Amino acid sequence: MKKLSVFTTWLGCLLMGLLVSNQPALANKSPKEEPIRIVSLDGTVSEILCDLGLQSHLIGVDVTSTYPESLQKLPKVGHNRNISAEGVISLKPTLVLTSVNAGTKPEVIEQIKSAGINVITFQQEYSVAGTKKLIQDIANTCQVTSRAKPLIKKLDADLAQVKKAVGNPKVLFIYARGTGTMMVSGRGTQVDKMIELAGGVNATSSFDNYKPLTAEALVTANPDVILLFDSGLESLGGSEGLAEVQGIAQTNAGKNGRIIVMDGHLLTGFSPRLGKALQELTQKISQKPKV
Incomplete structure (x- = not known):
């Protein structure tokens, strides 16, 4: 009988320990x-x-x-x-x-x-x-x-589900907050890394960080795809507003209607959803031209 009592006490302590170990560590043990x-x-x-x-x-x-x-x-x-x-x-x-x-x-x-x-x-x-x-x-x-x-x-x-884009499409990322604030992404940025991981090539990789967008640089880069945050494209008035930006129509992306958007945090956050972000990006930059 004494052995049974000792075993019951030991089992109770073990179960209590398991319950405690499954609680969030940041949840304090003492109610005080x-x-x-x-x-x-x-x-x-x-x-x-x-x-x-x-x-x-x-x-x-x-x-x-x-x-x-x-x-x-x-x-x-x-x-x-x-x-x-x-x-x-x-x-x-x-x-x-x-x-x-x-x-x-x-x-x-x-x-x-x-x-x-x-x-x-x-x-x-x-x-x-x-x-x-x-x-x-x-x-x-x-x-x-x-x-x-x-x-x-x-x-x-x-x-493991990411299928990299074939053909190394040239991708230009434009950060936009209306036509008065338009920047392009160079080397070392989150977007630069994402384009590389997706199998694309950053169309503006001759400088670091970000630079203001110019029509001359846009035509010289001549991207196959133009990428923006969804909020950025909205700030420009949608695809129609972007098409009016000087130099866009002269690029392969502009001619073929290859304008793509993604949620800003998903694209640049490098969060636990990185795999999902790359799946979306590779699928979008791999799409065939509309015309």
Whole structure:
């Protein structure tokens, strides 16, 4: 009888341990402790937190945090390059997460830290390996290390479905916010990396970062495909508005109607949806000319 009692006690402890281990690490064990309150200043970081099952800890995000849709319900603290430290501090977070590439001003980060708030800045490389590392780094930081593995496995499965474009189509990405703000993407940008991973060639690879769009440069680049954010094309008045931009009609893309759009965060985020983004991009740049 005594042996049975000891066994029952041991089994009860084992089951309790299993139950506790399945709870989010950020959910404090003691009801007396305040829950972890996170503000994310980077859209990809926000997406990964949600995929790791930690969305309930998010109390505020930057405006680039557009996916999943449920993030729209959270308070916004501004664009990650123009964050108000006071706005972040007012939410009373216990943890602020961001990435180096988000571009939040160092003085803003220091101001948040000076308020006694822990700020962690992740490195993010725009590559498949970089995306996997970021997922793992965030999981490790939030003490949910094991949750990274299924996310990375799903990413690998999505990437396995990518069929690279044949013929190395020349792709020109135009960042547009109306006709007054039009830039083209050079080397080292997220879009440059995505075009390469999709089997295309960046039509403007003679410079780094972004440069203003000019009619002369557009005709010289002569892309097979022109790529924009869906919001960018909308800001120009749609395909008709883009066609009126000087130089567009003289390119192969303009002549053949090969204008494609994608969601901005999906295309440039290098998030757990990277495989899905590449599937969409390769399919679109592989489409045959309309004429």
